Amino acid sequence: MRREHTQGWTVRAVAWVFFGGLVAIRLFVGLFDLGVQTENLIVSVVLLLVPMALALAACVVAALRFEGLERRFWRMLAIATACLLCSESYWTWFVARVDFHGPALPALFEVLQLTAVIVFFWLVASMTRIGGTSSTAHVRFLLDVLAALTIGVGAIYWLWTFALFKGVVGGGWEVALIAASYPAVGSVFFGATAAVAIGWRSVRWRSWERLVAASLAIFAVGLFTFPSWYAELLGSIRPVSDGWFTSVLGFGYYLLVMALVYRITSVEEAKQVEHWSLPVPGPVWLGVVYPMALVVCMPFLGWAALEAGGQPGGLAIVVLAVFLAVILVVRSWLGSIERSSHRSMAVTDPVTGLFNYRYLHERLADEIANAVANSRPVALVCADIDDFQRLNAIHGHAFGDEVLIGVARVLSEECPENATACRPGSDDFTVILPSMDSEGAVAFVQRVQARIKRDLGVDGLPVILSVGVAICPDHATRADELIASAVASQQVARSTDLPVTVFDPTRVEVNDPVERLARVQQRAQRTTVRALAAAVDSRDPDSAHHSENVAELATALAQVLGLSEGHVESIGIAARLHDVGRIGIRDDVLYKSEPLTDEERRQIESHPVLGERILAPAHLDAILPAVRHHHERWDGEGYPDRLAGPQIPLDARILAVCDAFERMTSSRGSRTALSLTGAIAELERGSGSLFDPDVASAFNRMVARLHGQTMRERIRSAGVSRSDF
Secondary structure, eight states: OHHHHHHHHHHHHHHHHHHHHHHHHHHHHHTSOOOHHHHHHHHIIIIIIHHHHHHHHHHHHHHHHOOHHHHHHHHHHHHHHHHHHHHHHHHHHHHHHTOTTOSOSSOTTHHHHHHHHHHHHHHHHHHHTTTOSSHHHHHHHHHHHHHHHHHHHHHHIIIIIHHHHTTSTTOSHHHHHHHHHHHHHHHHHHHHHHHHHHHHTGGGOOHHHHHHHHHHHHHHHHHHHHHHHHHHHHHOSSOOOOHHHHHHHHHHHHHHHHHHHHHHHOTTTTSOOOOOOOOOOOHHIIIIIHHHHHHHHHHHHHHHHHHTTTSTTHHHHHHHHHHHHHHHHHHHHHHHHHHHHHHHHHTBOTTTOSBOHHHHHHHHHHHHHHHHHHTOOEEEEEEEETTHHHHHHHHOHHHHHHHHHHHHHHHHHHSOTTOEEEOOSSSEEEEEEETOOHHHHHHHHHHHHHHHHHHOEETTEEOOEEEEEEEETTTOSSHHHHHHHHHHHHHHHHHHTOSEEEOOHHHHOOOOHHHHHHHHHHHHHHHHHHHHHHHHHHTOGGGTTHHHHHHHHHHHHHHHTTOOHHHHHHHHHHHHHTTGGGGGSOHHHHTOOSOOOHHHHHHHHTHHHHHHHHHGGGTOGGGHHHHHHTTOOTTSOOSSSOOOGGGSOHHHHHHHHHHHHHHHTSOBTTBOOOOHHHHHHHHHHHBTTTBOHHHHHHHHHHHHHHTTSOHHHHHHSTTOOGGGO
16 A cells, blocks of 8 residues: 555656746747747647647546546546637647737637636536526526526626727627637636535545546636736737736646546555535525626516617627527526426325325315205225235335336226325325215225236236225215224224225224234234245135135125125135145145046045144134035035035135135136036036035025126125025
């Protein structure tokens, strides 16, 4: 490390000695009477063009050596330096070979100078993050700089350069206007220097950073001196020494060379350049003070235009005033776009693109007011994704975001034209449905849940929403009360495993801590059930979602048989887990297509007992008889215990019918699914031998009642009841 440090100081010393040699050459040339024109040529080459060429080469080397942000920094400096090197080389050749007054202004080579200035300004803007991150903000920042330059050029032109060049041969108002732009640009360079100084916090500067800031300041000094020097040059009949002007610019460029020398030889070279932490002016300054300052300057330009109206140079002031007015108009327009964008961002969820919690309250209050005034209902739907936190923990937040986006897409596509979908929380979604009652809201929820179950899923397990519905004015007439009612209904749906619940005050008042604990345990139990059911179905690709399908049939049949709500829920859980014992069966036996041996058949017939053993530690005692006995036959020839008739638990008899029907109506492997009529006929043939006659008859009546419609969609609806049959 010490050796590298010593070598670094040696390189720096050599670089400074080289610069000292250039200065010595300049002084040595002054000792001889070579003539002003020859002396200017030598000084321009030695003190300006050589440092510029060295700076260009150094910037190119740095752009190739460094990565990321620093590569862009040195690359932009190389572009600006290359433009100015071409411009200054052309000027030096012209004054030496054609006319010592230089090419008449305006000239084409000044486009290169303008390009260099724009690159310099863009460099400072990008390095200090001025103007924010949006393209609109960057354009507005550039307009601010352009407006400041316009005011500066107008003031300098009218108060200084117009009088300076008015009577000069080769001058005139055009040259005066161009000359006025140099000090104006210089003032912006001073501003850029200040920005860099503030952003870098000079007490913590590294050496090369000080050199960059100093070079910008020196460029500004040189630009301020240009009008006086150029006016003297045009008004003289002999060549005028440009030693001061050339030396200042050359010294600034050599400081850029030294900045790179210091950067490369720094012991902190491995530390890459970061954005300069410039404190961006606050919203009061950007939104109020700065535009007012520009507007105040308008009368000055207008007054100057009137005063100069009868003079040849007055047109320039008028043009500048109009140009500033156009800038203000465009800036105001961009400001309105930014405010609109900020407003949209303030009420929009960045992940899903739906409206957020803030907009939900505003829109819901408006819809409730309109509903009350026009005597029409408003439905509010609140939903959340079951076990979303666990999904995030297992699959990662990126995958969780994909699920959120998928749910949001389904909601948006299913929403009526006048509805509003929002995402007020992490896994919460809310939909405002104007002019819709509870029946319409429930139908909307069922469409959404059917699509989500079909289109979204994780490892074969469908994404499930718990949904609550509240209606204005039936349940509440204030936004916060309606939201609370819908959320309470959604909590009931989650705790009871119902797909959707309409607000009912008798069901949401849960003050008993024992009941609250029971609901928490039920929810954890259902999570376990779904995971186990997914594991069972994943064993056999041909029977994917078999357990869920049997559960839907079994719960519908239990409702038809008039069982209690708790009993129906228990049968649904048993249906999802009735084949969990298959996890313990070897794959070569479970998937065997040839006839089974007696030993293999005994293994298959052991799965109900194995399922009972697996579920026993999970405190699912209510469903164990159904799991153990769902393969018993009404005639006593089933397994595992050869129970007959009423000895078989009712839940097991229900599962036997639904399991058989689901397998008969689903294609598996080479076996073709039976038609609905064929499956009903098979159930009738098995009635009294395989199945409980009463249960089979009730199931057949239910299926016949639903025939001609999409049966499972009808079963999932809340309209199936015993009275239908």
